[in-house]
Structures are given as structure tokens and as C-alpha cells.
Amino acid sequence: RGLEVRHYLRGTSTLVLWSKLRYSLCPLFANEILVWYFDITTRYRPRKIIMSDNLVLDGEVREGFILLGKKGVYKVEKFLGEGSFGRVAKCKKLGTDKVVAIKIVSGSAQTEINLLKELSKIDGDKHNLVKMVDCFRYKSYTCIAMELLDQSLYDFMRERYNQPLTVEEIKTIAWQMIVALKGLESINLVHCDIKLDNIMLVDQVSEPFRVKLIDFGVSDKITNMRTGRLMQNMVYRAPEVHLGLPLDQRVDMWSLGYVLCVLYTGTFIHGWDSEYDIIRQSLKTEKSVSDRFDFWSFDQLIPDHLEAAKKREVEQFVDLLKRMLMMDPSKRISPSEALRHPITHLRTPIETPPPLLLTQRSWVCFNSDTDCQVCTQKKKKKLVIVSMKLH
Incomplete structure (x- = not known):
């Protein structure tokens, strides 16, 4: 486990490739790698794997998925959040104890990638800027791996x-x-x-x-x-x-x-x-x-x-x-x-x-969505100081 896929599989025949993968990874992930990263036909894959209920046909990344990057192999542990840009997942780099945050964006996201490469010209720690550690494609998605923050x-x-x-x-x-x-x-x-x-x-x-x-x-x-x-x-x-x-x-x-x-x-x-x-x-x-x-x-x-x-x-x-x-x-x-x-x-x-800059108390939401349902439910329970009319 934690194999470096590209080095490990270099020069391997399709049959041996399937054999190695199926014993190193679960059948679902082995199937994913064969189809999407090596363009291999279904010739050596059992029908039960192709027809498995666990096989995701829509291409959406889910928890437990294995993502093959340029600098390592990552397992999606859980999703940390999502927005109009896409989703951010907490992932573990297999074979190491490193954990990263991977931003999964639909499309190329080439502009952001180029800008992050520009950022690499300066020290991210010294200038308090997030660091990109890997960047790769998964089907129709662009995955940007960055250091995991709090x-x-x-x-x-x-x-x-x-x-x-x-x-x-x-x-x-x-x-x-x-x-x-x-x-x-x-x-x-x-x-x-x-x-x-x-x-x-x-x-x-x-x-x-x-x-x-x-x-x-x-x-x-x-x-x-x-x-x-x-x-x-x-x-x-x-x-x-x-x-x-x-x-x-x-x-x-x-x-x-x-x-x-x-x-x-x-x-x-x-x-x-x-x-x-x-x-x-x-x-x-x-x-x-x-x-x-x-x-x-x-x-x-x-x-x-x-x-x-x-x-x-x-x-x-x-x-x-x-x-x-x-x-x-x-x-x-x-x-x-x-x-x-x-x-x-x-x-x-x-x-x-x-x-204290306020005379009245009310619930303050930092969400840009003014119709936030969570805040509507909490409004009656939590009161904080928000504003004060000073004369």
C-alpha cells in the first residue's frame, strides 16, 4: 500500500497491471485507475467489477476515492466544504503520514494554477501564503493539492x-x-x-x-x-x-x-x-x-x-x-x-x-448568504452584540 503508481507500474503488461492493482487496492479503485489513467479496455477486468453498484459512473469524486497525482497518490478522507468554485477535501497521501487539502474544481482552473505557480517564486511560509504541493487532473476535474490548514x-x-x-x-x-x-x-x-x-x-x-x-x-x-x-x-x-x-x-x-x-x-x-x-x-x-x-x-x-x-x-x-x-x-x-x-x-x-459598540442585541451572520437557514434557526437561541447608535 502507498505505492508510487507511476514508477511501480512502468513497463507492465495489462494483465500483470491488473493483478498488481487488484491486490494493492480495492477492486473499485483499481478499476478507476485502469480506465481513467491508463486508458485500458475492459478485457482483463471481471464483469462483476464493471457492473458493481459501487462504481461511480457520473465521475463525481466521493469519500474513499483514490486520486493519482503527479507527486503521489491521495485518498479522499472527507470533504471540508464546498462553494461555487467546487469542493475542498481532506486527503491523505498514501505511503506517508502527510495530510493535504485538495481543491476539486470542475474544468481546467488553469488561471488559478498559473497564479499558484507564480506564488511558488516566493516563500509561502515567510509571506504567509498557502502553498501548492501538487496539481493534476481527475476525469473532468482539476485537483489542486495544498497544505492543510486549521x-x-x-x-x-x-x-x-x-x-x-x-x-x-x-x-x-x-x-x-x-x-x-x-x-x-x-x-x-x-x-x-x-x-x-x-x-x-x-x-x-x-x-x-x-x-x-x-x-x-x-x-x-x-x-x-x-x-x-x-x-x-x-x-x-x-x-x-x-x-x-x-x-x-x-x-x-x-x-x-x-x-x-x-x-x-x-x-x-x-x-x-x-x-x-x-x-x-x-x-x-x-x-x-x-x-x-x-x-x-x-x-x-x-x-x-x-x-x-x-x-x-x-x-x-x-x-x-x-x-x-x-x-x-x-x-x-x-x-x-x-x-x-x-x-x-x-x-x-x-x-x-x-x-461595546451596540445598544441592541441580535444574531450576526458572517455568511454572505442573507437567507442562511442555519442562522435563522439559531437567531432565537444565540444573541450577540452587533451595533450601537452613538450620539
């Missing part, structure tokens, strides 16, 4: 019922993501879809708040960023995307600033408003420090009861948010500038949670 910030926040993080915790995440943006900038790449779902905790138990950026399915080169192109989840979307203005890598900095703001407040500052309302509220915020959103301003993020050192760190963090969320992209802080910001040099931990 959980997304989206899932992490939902598990804690959207309780805000401390500045110290957010600062750790912010630093790593800014380094990631600087790495992308060095290879002229724009992520285009930074959100809670696409920032993964590596291992929250052994490495608290160690994160990596994932999902480059809609990423693109800076030179290919077309004016008027629609990208990003609406609530994370940069103003220049809403307004149809020229685009570049600074759209990622806006999205990251928004993510940090959500982690600090436990709520979406725009909610699920229309594009018009989002732009209107963003303009209000930037006019002056005294101007407010309908329910809060940046100044209200700074509590008065903190000690001087702790309050200074919160003020520095809020200043970074302001610079990341500038309406004018030309005035928005760059990754290099953000890494030199004072907040990255302050080390005093903040144990006091962020100020």
Missing part, C-alpha cells in the same frame, strides 16, 4: 459568536496579512478577494493566530486589472470598484482594513447595505474625525477607561484602520508603509476587550 477566520468568529478580538490578537493577524500583501506586490499580483473566509488559521492550538492567505481563484496580475471590473465580496469591496475607477493592488489593502475592523468590532460596519449606502457611509467617515457613520465613528473605537499605554496602542491601531480605509486609493497606506506604522512596534498587550 479553519478560516469566518468559522473562528462564528464559533465564538462574533465576540471581538483584542488589539493584540488583531495586530498579530494584521502584521502577517500585510506581509502577505507585500509578497503579492513583489510579484505584481492582486488577490482580489480578501475576506474572513480566505484568511486561515494555521493551527490555533500550537500557533495561536498564525494565519495564511488562501484562495487565488479570482486573483490577477496588476497589469490585467481592467477599469470597471467587478470583483470582491460587496461588503469588502473597495470604493474604486464600486465607482468603476482604475484598479490596482490597493483594493486588497481596503479589504484587509475592513477585515480588521470586523474583527475588532464584531460586526460589519456597512451591514448588507446597497452599494449606494456603502459609498455614502464611507464618504461620511473620511470627511473628518468628527463625522460619523449612522451608528459609529472611528473615534468611538477608542475607550476612555484604558491606561495610557494601552490607550495609545488602541489609538495607533485605529490610525492604521483610517489609513487602510481611505476613500482615495492614492492616499491609502501601502504594505511597506503599514509595516513601518507605530502599531507594529508596540508590544504592550491589550487584555481589555474592545468597547
Whole structure:
């Protein structure tokens, strides 16, 4: 078991090939490999295998399947999630103790593969970017094997019922993501879809708040960023995307600033408003420090009861948010500038949670699907703080 199929079967006749496979793998997987990877006819395969009820004719990948990659053979253990892009499965590399996450996409996904190959030019661990370990085809699917990570910030926040993080915790995440943006900038790449779902905790138990950026399915080169192109989840979307203005890598900095703001407040500052309302509220915020959103301003993020050192760190963090969320992209802080910001040099931990920004309690869903049935069922059971109208 755990054989390296390509080396093991090189130069083997069809009859011997079937004999080796049927004793190394279960008949179903042996049958799959013969038909789909070696284009071998049914001549040496028993009829009972061809007619087996377990034989999947629709080509869909299922739990327990064996996938033959370029760098190894993988067994699908379970599916971790799915979306419009396809599905992600937890797989074990046979013959080793390695476990990977394989993204199974219908079609070629050649654009994403090319971008992941571009990412391999820089150190994924150093720049906090997910690493691709293998890429191959299975029937009509493209399989992209990547390192297996823990959980997304989206899932992490939902598990804690959207309780805000401390500045110290957010600062750790912010630093790593800014380094990631600087790495992308060095290879002229724009992520285009930074959100809670696409920032993964590596291992929250052994490495608290160690994160990596994932999902480059809609990423693109800076030179290919077309004016008027629609990208990003609406609530994370940069103003220049809403307004149809020229685009570049600074759209990622806006999205990251928004993510940090959500982690600090436990709520979406725009909610699920229309594009018009989002732009209107963003303009209000930037006019002056005294101007407010309908329910809060940046100044209200700074509590008065903190000690001087702790309050200074919160003020520095809020200043970074302001610079990341500038309406004018030309005035928005760059990754290099953000890494030199004072907040990255302050080390005093903040144990006091962020100020409560709300007067009413309601269930907050981080799912982009506003008709989420799970949240509808939980709404009566779990209440968390979401927003507060400050006067």
C-alpha cells in the first residue's frame, strides 16, 4: 500500500497491471485507475467489477476515492466544504503520514494554477501564503493539492459568536496579512478577494493566530486589472470598484482594513447595505474625525477607561484602520508603509476587550448568504452584540 503508481507500474503488461492493482487496492479503485489513467479496455477486468453498484459512473469524486497525482497518490478522507468554485477535501497521501487539502474544481482552473505557480517564486511560509504541493487532473476535474490548514477566520468568529478580538490578537493577524500583501506586490499580483473566509488559521492550538492567505481563484496580475471590473465580496469591496475607477493592488489593502475592523468590532460596519449606502457611509467617515457613520465613528473605537499605554496602542491601531480605509486609493497606506506604522512596534498587550459598540442585541451572520437557514434557526437561541447608535 502507498505505492508510487507511476514508477511501480512502468513497463507492465495489462494483465500483470491488473493483478498488481487488484491486490494493492480495492477492486473499485483499481478499476478507476485502469480506465481513467491508463486508458485500458475492459478485457482483463471481471464483469462483476464493471457492473458493481459501487462504481461511480457520473465521475463525481466521493469519500474513499483514490486520486493519482503527479507527486503521489491521495485518498479522499472527507470533504471540508464546498462553494461555487467546487469542493475542498481532506486527503491523505498514501505511503506517508502527510495530510493535504485538495481543491476539486470542475474544468481546467488553469488561471488559478498559473497564479499558484507564480506564488511558488516566493516563500509561502515567510509571506504567509498557502502553498501548492501538487496539481493534476481527475476525469473532468482539476485537483489542486495544498497544505492543510486549521479553519478560516469566518468559522473562528462564528464559533465564538462574533465576540471581538483584542488589539493584540488583531495586530498579530494584521502584521502577517500585510506581509502577505507585500509578497503579492513583489510579484505584481492582486488577490482580489480578501475576506474572513480566505484568511486561515494555521493551527490555533500550537500557533495561536498564525494565519495564511488562501484562495487565488479570482486573483490577477496588476497589469490585467481592467477599469470597471467587478470583483470582491460587496461588503469588502473597495470604493474604486464600486465607482468603476482604475484598479490596482490597493483594493486588497481596503479589504484587509475592513477585515480588521470586523474583527475588532464584531460586526460589519456597512451591514448588507446597497452599494449606494456603502459609498455614502464611507464618504461620511473620511470627511473628518468628527463625522460619523449612522451608528459609529472611528473615534468611538477608542475607550476612555484604558491606561495610557494601552490607550495609545488602541489609538495607533485605529490610525492604521483610517489609513487602510481611505476613500482615495492614492492616499491609502501601502504594505511597506503599514509595516513601518507605530502599531507594529508596540508590544504592550491589550487584555481589555474592545468597547461595546451596540445598544441592541441580535444574531450576526458572517455568511454572505442573507437567507442562511442555519442562522435563522439559531437567531432565537444565540444573541450577540452587533451595533450601537452613538450620539
